Amino acid sequence: MTHVEQPVEAAAGSPATAAPPATWRDVVAAYVGLTKPRVIELLLLTTVPVMFFAARGVPPLGLVVATVVGGTLSAGSASALNCVYDRDIDEQMRRTRRRALPRHIVSPLAASVFGVALGVLATVVLLVWVNLLSAVLALAAEAFYLVVYTMILKRRTTQNIVWGGLAGCFPALIGWTAVTGSLSWAPVVLFLVVFFWTPPHTWALALRYREDYAGVDVPMLPVVASAHVVGRQIVLYSVAMVLVSLLLWPVASTGWLYPLAASVLGAVFLAQAVLMWRRTEGTEELSVIRPMELFHSSNLYLSLLFVAVALDPLITR
Structure with a gap:
């Protein structure tokens, strides 16, 4: 090289x-x-x-x-x-x-x-x-x-x-x-969890750096829409993410640990998403909206959710 x-x-x-x-x-x-x-x-x-x-x-x-x-x-x-x-x-x-x-x-x-x-x-x-x-x-x-x-x-x-x-x-x-050599509905559910998690995670970061994206003509949603619109979209995708995450329980017949963790983590993340959305009312000031708080929370949410995925069969089998 x-x-x-x-x-x-x-x-x-x-x-x-x-x-x-x-x-x-x-x-x-x-x-x-x-x-x-x-x-x-x-x-x-x-x-x-x-x-x-x-x-x-x-x-x-x-x-x-x-x-x-x-x-x-x-x-x-x-x-x-x-x-x-x-x-x-x-x-x-x-x-x-x-x-x-x-x-x-x-x-x-x-x-x-x-x-x-x-x-x-x-x-x-x-x-x-x-x-x-x-x-x-x-x-x-x-x-x-x-x-x-x-x-x-x-x-x-x-x-x-x-x-x-x-x-x-x-x-x-x-x-x-x-592990299995084949696909089934369980990994598809987890695939969709990450799919719905990605926009809230990325848009929170893009809110922080929207001037950068605007300066290079990359049309991230926070560049072309108000912070309030972005916040509403984040909430909608977060709701979908939490609902899909709960599907793993019946689809894969998990034990008690996973649905408990998915419910608690989902409720906390939704509360944070709604709180950030409310902070966007009538303002575009990042110091008020604090999007990086949600960005870091999204990393923690996904990390703990997948830790629960790994631990569930070990603890509740």
């Missing part, structure tokens, strides 16, 4: 000076950053618990490791290639301007090769050590994220994250198929 030196701006009235070359630590950190580790953490959080649920106990350790490695490589591949495609807008947005490509630590060609290599490795790992269906689903998720979301929807429609977010729902299916 090649990298280029970081540019520096010349001070006013003084000649430009060359930036010192990036150290090997800078380069390693840059490549790791291309994979968006925080996104990978979230994806694995919806993969491993489903494996426990599918196994109705503890799945084979080797299978878990292979699925985690394959899933990490696949998600990292999609993220790296997304960074290549979006490098023009990433350079202009506060939230993303410190990524490797905007900082010119890694070249677009090197990042592309890196992304493709991760995708090939992911497919090999899943094919050899997991199964064909899981490998196909991982490839489908990666292609959907890159083509449908990044290239087609993101810069064209306010529904970008609604339908583009489908790519982030696939880990629930992959975790299930890794």
Whole structure:
């Protein structure tokens, strides 16, 4: 992989000076950053618990490791290639301007090769050590994220994250198929939970950075609609998310732990969504609306819900 030196701006009235070359630590950190580790953490959080649920106990350790490695490589591949495609807008947005490509630590060609290599490795790992269906689903998720979301929807429609977010729902299916080798209604329900969770999660973040998205002409809903409209949509999707989450109880015949956790977590999250919506009445001030509170709560909600998915068969079987 090649990298280029970081540019520096010349001070006013003084000649430009060359930036010192990036150290090997800078380069390693840059490549790791291309994979968006925080996104990978979230994806694995919806993969491993489903494996426990599918196994109705503890799945084979080797299978878990292979699925985690394959899933990490696949998600990292999609993220790296997304960074290549979006490098023009990433350079202009506060939230993303410190990524490797905007900082010119890694070249677009090197990042592309890196992304493709991760995708090939992911497919090999899943094919050899997991199964064909899981490998196909991982490839489908990666292609959907890159083509449908990044290239087609993101810069064209306010529904970008609604339908583009489908790519982030696939880990629930992959975790299930890794254990069972087939699909059923239980992972589909969890797929839909993540589907309805994604808009509230992302729109809360987009409210915080709506000026960034507006500056690069990405029509996220908070850019083209008032905060009050966005808040109402967040509440509606949150209601759908909670209702769908409760479907797992009858569909998969869970024990008592999961429906209890889904009910409590859902009620708390709905209360927070409604509270944020009420704070949008008559104001666009972020200091009043506090959307990042809901964003962080959404991460906690999904984390605890899927922990309950994993623990339910262990505790209540």
